[in-house]
Amino acid sequence: MERIPILKMGRYLLVSIQVDMDDRTALALQDDLTAQIVKHRAKGVLVDISSLDVVDSFIGRMLANTAAMARVLDAETVVVGMQPSVAITLVELGLSLKGVRSALNIERGMELLQSVARDTEAETADAADEE
Amino acid sequence: MPQTKSETVPVRSTSEVVMVRHMVRRWAVEIGFSIVEQTKIVTAASELARNMVDYGGGGVVVLEALDDGIRRGLRLTFEDKGPGIADVEQALRDGYTSGGGMGLGLGGARRLSNEFEIRSKPGEGTRVMIARWKGAS
Ligand SMILES: Nc1ncnc2c1ncn2[C@@H]1O[C@H](COP(=O)(O)OP(=O)(O)O)[C@@H](O)[C@H]1O
Ligand SMILES: [Mg+2]
Numbered sequence: 001m002e003r004i005p006i007l008k009m010g011r012y013l014l015v016s017i018q019v020d021m022d023d024r025t026a027l028a029l030q031d032d033l034t035a036q037i038v039k040h041r042a043k044g045v046l047v048d049i050s051s052l053d054v055v056d057s058f059i060g061r062m063l064a065n066t067a068a069m070a071r072v073l074d075a076e077t078v079v080v081g082m083q084p085s086v087a088i089t090l091v092e093l094g095l096s097l098k099g100v101r102s103a104l105n106i107e108r109g110m111e112l113l114q115s116v117a118r119d120t121e122a123e124t125a126d127a128a129d130e131e
Numbered sequence: 132m133p134q135t136k137s138e139t140v141p142v143r144s145t146s147e148v149v150m151v152r153h154m155v156r157r158w159a160v161e162i163g164f165s166i167v168e169q170t171k172i173v174t175a176a177s178e179l180a181r182n183m184v185d186y187g188g189g190g191v192v193v194l195e196a197l198d199d200g201i202r203r204g205l206r207l208t209f210e211d212k213g214p215g216i217a218d219v220e221q222a223l224r225d226g227y228t229s230g231g232g233m234g235l236g237l238g239g240a241r242r243l244s245n246e247f248e249i250r251s252k253p254g255e256g257t258r259v260m261i262a263r264w265k266g267a268s
Contacts, residue, residue, distance in 0.1 A: 022145040056177040057235045085170040093239035
């Protein structure tokens with residue numbers, strides 16, 4: 001089975017999905033990402049889906065699950081580069097992907113990730129101060 | 132409806148679901164579908180092909196390119212000899228799943244198509260037909 005490579009950049013993980021994944025590959029990516037977040041104590045995950053010309057309910061659920069799982073592990077997820085035709089189709093499919101942050105491209109996504117991670121850090125620091 | 136081209140392919144595994152997506156994409160491009168039209172029918176096909184693998188014990192998909200002189204379109208028929216669906220109304224409802232899915236496959240495929248037909252008999256199998264016409268919304 002194919003495995004999607006995960007890159008580490010400091011405290012962030014970067015995944016660029018370049019192939020049309022079958023369901024098993026998608027599930028493996030979800031598991032791998034979760035494991036890597038723990039291993040590297042990652043603060044954020046950037047998932048680039050600009051090469052995907054179709055996102056169905058299975059892949060959509062994988063993205064939502066990854067974001068939910070990451071949140072539990074105190075990491076933020078941003079999905080970048082969704083093609084307009086994919087976004088239109090997802091709405092009609094009935095998948096809202098609420099809870100998944102998105103950005104236009106990798107650069108914007110990285111900015112968003114850093115600002116969100118900074119906010120959470122500030123909150124944690126505030127909470128610590130109050131104790 | 133005159134059909135200009137037809138092909139039947141087996142769908143038994145998740146990797147064959149990917150192959151179906153690619154094939155439907157190729158045919159949709161050939162018919163001249165817009166990017167959005169292509170994406171809609173490929174997504175619908177992916178959902179229905181996966182259902183055959185997940186619930187129908189595998190099946191076949193029949194692709195047909197249609198041309199009646201005025202309109203061009205693509206018809207896809209998904210047929211399996213699996214357990215069938217006892218309550219089709221329920222299965223079509225958004226959010227209903229018997230297998231831990233999102234329950235959006237059947238309802239979503241219906242919304243993404245211009246024509247949708249489902250026939251299922253418990254114990255005999257399931258047949259879902261969808262069609263899209265070039266230029267139809
Ligand atoms: N080919 C099929 N054979 C038997 N049951 C099916 C088939 N396709 C769909 N179903 C039933 O309909 C339900 C809804 O399907 P769907 O809308 O695709 O949602 P999901 O796949 O997420 O469960 C399935 O959970 C299953 O019980
Ligand atoms: Mg389904």
